[in-house]
Amino acid sequence: MLARLGGKPANSQTPVYYECGLPVLQAPYATYFRLTDNLFNFHFTGYNRLPGYWRRLMVAPSQAFLQLADDPALDFVNTVATNEGELFDYLETDSDVIAWLQAMQYLDAKEQPSFRKGALLAAARHLRDVIKKLVIQKKEGKRVDVAALNAFLGHARYHVNLVRKAHGHLDVVHEYERSSPEQLLAPVAQAAAELLATGDFELVRKCEADDCVLWFYDRTKAHRRRWCSMAMCGNRHKVANFRARQKYAASE
Template identity: 85%
Template sequence: MLAPSQAFLQLADDRALDFVNTVTRTESGLYEYLQTDSDVVAWLQTMGFLDAKEQPAFRKGALVGAARHLRDTIKKLILQKKDGKRVDVAALNSFLSHARYHVNLVRKAHGELDVVHEYERSSPEQLLSPVAQAAAELLAAGDFELVRKCESDDCVLWFYDRTKAHRRRWCSMASCGNRHKVASFRARQKQAAGD
């Protein structure tokens, strides 16, 4: 079993991809990070989409259901774009149509000014609309040569390769990258022993 909600994966270098990565593979199979409405709220707070003090309440299960639907929609669109297919924008636009927000100019603690988009949050779809917007921006402006799935055969995670040389291959060097290195080392040792 994985750590509690506070240990959400943040390795994609893109919040929409981190949302897709809320389903991961473990030794015992796929693990679902978004099991309850509270998990979705915790993810939104962890990723900065929702203030830590906010605790929205909807009909039980409505938020997690909407979040999983949005995640599946985003993943489908990413796969379409990666495969060079026409991206079917209708489902994502359905989420975006719920977005209602206003813009404020606010003074931060150090006197700096910032533009803040304050979203309405009276429905699960409205609460998730900033995530849908992040996905729309990725699909419209992202360099999909740099949007990649981890090269490990048993990994399901995605990332945006923002490295200088654009040679990132693994979701994380600490997990899949390290496993690959160890397997390669063992294979070389085995081959050397057989020679």
């Protein structure tokens, strides 16, 4: 089901639709679009092949990437997710990487770093692969191979500033150099290092859904989180159990 609320964004002729409360713009590439029990199960003809520009149009900027993990390094790993049973990579261009860094507040919205075409994307995907490998090693109790991550961290250059913020509040800010893709991604590498060094890996978990690849850090009070999101895999699990009970009851 797709709910149309009839509104239009400023300076746009495209109607706004809402999916689970999130505004979604109808893009020219879409043949049809309906809401399923999986929040991100979009039914677009060729959606996975859409350029990042149209993905930015179809989803509100703050919801363009999954931010479900309660940890920035795991949110970075989660830029590869499943869609209709197939892996979908949110990072397909240099601009996608910049948009993710902005969404996670590693970059100001006005900043647009420029490097050789494809260099930032390649560096980001390599760092993502490294982080995921180390998270799995740590989770499985294996020896963590720190060399690849340290190679990234070796590019980091920063200075520390004491910054006066709103209402006179003081904050210590690390200002990173950004002259290379590796330096731009250094804060993400640092977040991964901090997770691996200080995180409680009893609480770092992969979603229990068999077809989901998302990770999260369980920061709930009871530490019983099982799903990447109750609106996604948690809801699908409930629906599947309900249907199974109905089927069993009908067979008796």
